[in-house]
Amino acid sequence: MIYTVTLNPSVDYVIHIDKITAGVVNRTEKEELYFGGKGINVSLILAELGIESTALGFTAGFTGEAIENYLKTQGIQTDFIRLDNGFSRINVKIKSGEETEINGRGADISENKLNEFFSKIDTLSDGDTLVLSGSVPKSLPDNIYECILKRISNKNMRTFVDAEKNLLIDTLKYKPFLIKPNQAEIEDIFGKKLEKTTDILECAVQLKAMGAVSVLVSRAGDEAVFVDADGESHILRPCTGELKNSVGAGDSMLAGFIAGCQLSNDDYDYAFKLGLSAGSATAFSDGLAKKDDIFKLFNSFYS
Numbered sequence: 001m002i003y004t005v006t007l008n009p010s011v012d013y014v015i016h017i018d019k020i021t022a023g024v025v026n027r028t029e030k031e032e033l034y035f036g037g038k039g040i041n042v043s044l045i046l047a048e049l050g051i052e053s054t055a056l057g058f059t060a061g062f063t064g065e066a067i068e069n070y071l072k073t074q075g076i077q078t079d080f081i082r083l084d085n086g087f088s089r090i091n092v093k094i095k096s097g098e099e100t101e102i103n104g105r106g107a108d109i110s111e112n113k114l115n116e117f118f119s120k121i122d123t124l125s126d127g128d129t130l131v132l133s134g135s136v137p138k139s140l141p142d143n144i145y146e147c148i149l150k151r152i153s154n155k156n157m158r159t160f161v162d163a164e165k166n167l168l169i170d171t172l173k174y175k176p177f178l179i180k181p182n183q184a185e186i187e188d189i190f191g192k193k194l195e196k197t198t199d200i201l202e203c204a205v206q207l208k209a210m211g212a213v214s215v216l217v218s219r220a221g222d223e224a225v226f227v228d229a230d231g232e233s234h235i236l237r238p239c240t241g242e243l244k245n246s247v248g249a250g251d252s253m254l255a256g257f258i259a260g261c262q263l264s265n266d267d268y269d270y271a272f273k274l275g276l277s278a279g280s281a282t283a284f285s286d287g288l289a290k291k292d293d294i295f296k297l298f299n300s301f302y303s
Contacts, residue, residue, distance in 0.1 A: 001052065001053070001054055001128050001129070002046065002051065002052065002053040002054070002128070002129040002130075002131065002258065003053065003054050003055075003056055003124060003128060003129065003130050003131065004039035004040065004042045004043045004046075004053055004054070004055050004056065004131040004133070005039050005056045005057055005130065005131065005132050005133070005148070006037035006038060006039030006040045006055065006056070006057040006133075006134055007057050007058060007109075007134065007135070007136055007137055007140060007144065008037060008057075008058075008088075008089060008106045008134060008135055008136070008137045009035075009036065009037035009039075009040055009057055009058075009059060009064070009067050009080075009088050009089075010035075010036055010037050010063075010067075010088060010089045010090065010091045010103070010104065010106075011033065011034075011035055011036075011063045011066060011067065011088065011089075011090050011091070012033070012034040012035070012036055012090075012091045012093055012247065013031070013032075013033060013090060013091065013092050013093070014031065014032040014033070014034065014093040014095065014247075015028045015030075015031050015092070015093070015094055015095065016028060016029045016030040016031070016032075016095045016096075017029055017094065017095070017096045018096065019096060019097075020094065020096050020100075032286065032287065034247075034287055034288075035066065035067045035070040035071070036247075036248065037057070037067075037134055038133035038134030038135075038162060038250075038251045039055065039056075039057065039131055039132075039133050039134055039251075040055055040057075040067070040071065041248045041251035041252065041255070041288060042131050042133060042251050042254055042255040042258070043055045043071070043076045043255075044071075044074060044076070044255075044288050045251065045252045045255035045256065045259075045278055045282075045288060045289065046255050046258065046259055047074050047075055047076050048288070048289065048290060048291045048294070049255070049256070049259040049263075049274075049278075049291060049294070050259075050291075051258070051259045051262055051263075052077070053076060053077070053131075054076075054077040054078070054079055055071055055076055055077070055078045055079070055080065056079055056080065056117070056120060056121075057080050057081070057117075058080060058081045058082075058083055058088075058107070058109055058113065058117065058137075059080045059081075059082055059083065059088050060082065060083035060084075060085065060086045060087050060088050060106075060107035061083075061086060061087025061088060061107065062087060063087045063088040063089070063090060064080070064082065064083070064087060064088040064107075067088055068080060079120060081113050081116050081117050081120075083107045083108075083109060083110075083113055084113075085107060085108070086106070086107030086108060087107060088106060088107065089103065089104030089105060089106035089107075090104045091103045091104055093247060099246065099247075105137075105138070106137050107137075108137070108139040109137055109139045109140055110139075114140065118147075118148075118151060121148055121151055121152065122151060122152075124152055124155065124157060125155065125157075126155050126156040126157065127156065127157070128155075128157050128158075129157065129158045129159070129160070129258070130148075130152065130157055130158070130159045130160070131159075131160045131162075131254070131258070132145045132148060132149075132159065132160070132161045132162070132163065132171070133160070133161070133162035133163065133180075133251065133254065134162070134163070135164075136167065142166070142167065143166075143167075143170050144167075145161060145163060145167055145168075145170065145171050146170040146171050146173075146174070149171050149174035149176065150174065153174050158177040159171075159174070159176040159177055160176060160177060160178045160179075160180070160254060160258065161176045161178075161179045161180070162179070162180045162181075162250065162251070162254055164181075164185050164188065165185070165188050165189055168181065168185070168189070169189065169210075172207070172210045172211030172212055173211055174211070175211050175212070175213055176211075176212055176213065177213045177214065177229070178212070178213065178214045178215070178216055178254075178257070179207065179212045179214075179215055179216070180215075180216045180217070180218065180250065180253070180254045180257075181207075181215075181217055182217065182218045182219065182220075182250055183200065183217065183218070183219045183220070183222070186200065186203050186204070186207075186217055189203070189207075190203050190206075197222070197223045197225060197235060200217055200219065200225045201225050201227070201233055201235070204217055204225055204226075204227045204233075205227055205233070208227050208231070213229045214226070214227060214228050214229045214268075215227045216253070216254070216257060216272070216275065218249070218250045218253050218279060219238075220238075220246070220249075220283075221238050221243070222238060223235050223236060223237055223238060224236045224238070224253075224272075224275075224276050224279075226268070226272045228268040228272075229268070230268075232268070234268070234269065234272050236272060236273065236276050236301075238276075238280065239276065239277065239280035239281075239284075239297045239300070241280060241283070241284035241297075242284055243283055243284065244283070244284055244285060244286055245282065245283060245284075245285060245286055245287065246283060248282050248287075248288050249279045249280070249282045249283040250279060251282075252278040252279045252281065252282040252288060252289055253275045253276060253278055253279030254275065255275075255278060256271075256274045256275035256276070256277060256278025256279065256294065257271045257272065257274065257275030257278075258271075259271075259274060259278075260272070260273070260274035260275060273298060273301045274294070274298055276297075277294050277295070277297040277298035277301075278294045280297055281293040281294045281296075281297055
């Protein structure tokens with residue numbers, strides 16, 4: 001079973017407005033509501049591609065109930081820890097020429113609830129896959145991903161990590177099967193601007209040497225970079241299309257890669273192409289990508 005972890009899930013309220021003017025009433029042109037968080041986005045794209053997963057993490061209040069109910073309608077199994085107080089965060093995404101985001105804080109997680117979560121992690125078995133992605137609530141330790149991987153380090157499991165800087169770096173000692181930084185995150189890790197694809201590739205190779213089994217780097221409209229488990233380097237040109245939405249594109253890329261590994265029996269070229277197709281399809285959609293759109297882009301690699 002594939003398990004995705006979303007420690008701070010959200011309800012995303014997306015508003016489209018021509019112009020924001022401070023100090024007056026502003027009226028929207030269009031509104032959308034999405035249920036997400038990075039791990040949840042991975043589960044949603046996996047479901048779109050016919051791959052089962054179970055969503056783990058924490059939910060609270062009426063927004064948490066809405067998140068869980070929505071995932072069940074999408075055929076995704078859920079096993080969240082329910083918090084006694086607060087509510088799962090609401091993120092406001094304002095699309096007015098440029099995208100502006102106001103992200104909520106989320107509910108506090110007590111030590112008892114964290115221990116409940118760890119107990120669930122301890123039940124995972126050899127052969128399972130665990131996906132750790134996204135931000136960490138302020139009430140949790142900032143090395144939480146490292147703590148999780150330590151707990152399962154004696155099991156034969158595949159782990160995927162999509163996180164920023166130290167949250168990611170601290171997991172490398174446990175040799176995650178794949179890490180997926182984007183260009184901004186890899187620049188932050190190495191403390192320098194990376195202008196060329198070859199520079200990105202060099203840093204990806206260094207991250208593999210530091211412990212990651214493989215490294216996938218998403219770069220928006222630029223060439224994507226992948227260093228596989230065998231040490232082979234792959235570079236793919238970006239898919240072409242109209243950019244509509246950046247939210248969830250990286251998560252879709254990760255989900256597409258995971259699905260690609262399952263569907264192709266670890267053909268890394270296939271998985272890389274399906275990952276890039278899924279990420280691009282989301283970027284070209286108003287919300288998360290649909291299966292037909294993903295495979296339309298995927299098939300273009302072979303035309």
